[in-house]
Amino acid sequence: APFTGEVIVAPAVDATIDAVPDLCESGDLQPLSAAESGGVWSSDCEDCLVGASFDPTVGAGTYTVTYTIDDICVDTDEVEVVVVPQADASVNLPDWVCLALEGLQPGVAWPGGVWTANCDGCLSDIGTIDLMQAGVGVLEITYTVEGLCGDSQSVAMEVVGCDVEVVNVFSPNGDEQNDELVFQYLTSFPGNQLTVFDRWGNLVYQKSNYGNNWRAEGVAEGTYYYVLTIPGKEDLTGSITLVR
Incomplete structure (x- = not known):
């Protein structure tokens, strides 16, 4: 006999997942949503879903999240969720x-x-x-x-400032090699003063904020004695031999 009665046609369902932005692996839970509620969320990662939220602390990577509405009418959708690694500025x-x-x-x-x-x-x-x-x-x-x-x-x-390195000989003869009395690292100590005496104690040269550029013009070869005063440090003293 022909069927007679009422037929109910259920409306189609829409499981389209709303866009999910890229996430930072140190970030907070990201709520997930879809065109229609009532479906079930699943994913290909373990422990990355907390209810209807994605937990990015699962780690950096690309994960697939699926949303399924399984009723009279069925629909499913999936989306890739990208988790960006946490930068380290150490x-x-x-x-x-x-x-x-x-x-x-x-x-x-x-x-x-x-x-x-x-x-x-x-x-x-x-x-x-x-x-x-x-x-x-x-x-x-x-x-x-x-x-x-x-x-x-x-x-x-x-x-x-590095410890100043003392010298004991220099040769100001115009060959551009060891022509100047140079104390390495002295430029790190502003306020220094260099004083040079001959062997009889006569003042030969004196310069505040000495710039490692004394060429001993008009000074004869021989042994001379210096006092290098550096603020906050003990005076450096010693002898230098001038060779031309």
Whole structure:
């Protein structure tokens, strides 16, 4: 016999998942939503779903999330969720460094960041530190990795003057080799004073803020004696032999 009665046709369902932005692996739970509620969420990652939210602390990677409405009418959708790794802006620098170094390159865990410092012109785009430009004092450096999962770290490093190295001979003969009386690292100590005497105690040369440039013009060969005064340090004394 022909069927007679009422037929109920259920409306179609829509499981389309709303867009999910890229997530940072150190970020908070990301709520998930779809065109219609009432479905079931699942994924290809273990413990990355907390109810209807995605937990990015599962780790960096690309994961597939599926949403299924299973009623009279059935629909399903899936979306890829991208979790970006957490950047690490850690900087490896010593607590202090001697000013003698011409340049110092900090170590970093994560390349490609931006460098800034509390000095003018002492830091290159790739982070190389010009210590002579920085000068003596506390140098503060900040390294920033930009982006969704960025990071920033600031470190302090003390730049100190190196111990001055004394000399005992120089030869101002115009050959541009050892022509000047040079105390290595002396330029790190402003306010210094050099005094030179002959063997009878007569003053031969004196200069405040000595710039390592005495050529002993008009001074005969022989042995001379110096006193190098550096603020905050003991006087350096000794003999030098002048050879032409």
